[in-house]
Amino acid sequence: xxxxxxxxxxxxxxxxxxxxxxxxxxxxxxxxxxxIVNKAELPAGEYTLKSLGSSDTAMLIQSAxxxxxxxxxxxxxxxxxxxxxxxxxxxxYGSEYFLAQIWTAGYEQGKELPKSSRETEVAQEYPVQNxxxxxxxx
Numbered sequence: 001x002x003x004x005x006x007x008x009x010x011x012x013x014x015x016x017x018x019x020x021x022x023x024x025x026x027x028x029x030x031x032x033x034x035x036i037v038n039k040a041e042l043p044a045g046e047y048t049l050k051s052l053g054s055s056d057t058a059m060l061i062q063s064a065x066x067x068x069x070x071x072x073x074x075x076x077x078x079x080x081x082x083x084x085x086x087x088x089x090x091x092x093y094g095s096e097y098f099l100a101q102i103w104t105a106g107y108e109q110g111k112e113l114p115k116s117s118r119e120t121e122v123a124q125e126y127p128v129q130n131x132x133x134x135x136x137x138x
Contacts, residue, residue: 026050027104029088029135035097037061037070038116048138049088049102059102059111074111077101082108086135091119093126100130104137 027049034043046064052071062069082105089101098119103110115123 025104026138027086027088027102027135028138029133031088031133033097035090035099036116036118037072037099037113039118040070042068042070049135050138061099072099072113074102074113077110077112079103079108079110082106083110086137088133088135090131090133091123092129092131093119093122096122097131102135 028046029049030046031042032044034041036042042061042063045068047061047068048064049059049061052058052060057073059072059074060069061072083103084105086105087103088099089103090097091100092098098116099113101110101112
C-alpha cells in the first residue's frame, strides 16, 4: 500500500513539474505596432517572451534581433476557461498600446502586468480597447 501511495505521489509531482515547465515555455509573437512595457516603448517586430528562472516571477521580452530587451515582473491572473491558443493582450488608448496580459494555451493562469503611470494617465483621456495577438510556443 505504501509503495502504491509513493508511486502515486511521485507521478503527481512529475506531472506538476511537466505542467509548470510547459506553461513557462518561451512564447513568440509578431507585434505589428509599437508598444509600451512599463516605461519603455518597444518598436513593432517579432518578440520572444520567456520566464527567467524557475520561480516564473520575472520575464524577459526580447526582439528577434536581440537589440531590444525588457525585463518585466508580471502578476498572476486567472481565467475561468483556459485559452485555446497562446496570446498577448494589449490595452489600446488612442494610438498607444500597452502590453497587459500574457496567456499560454491550455492554462487558466496567465500573467498580468501592472498599469504603469503612463497607462493610468492615458486611460483618463481615452476609453480602453483590448487588442489580442496570437502567440506561438517557441
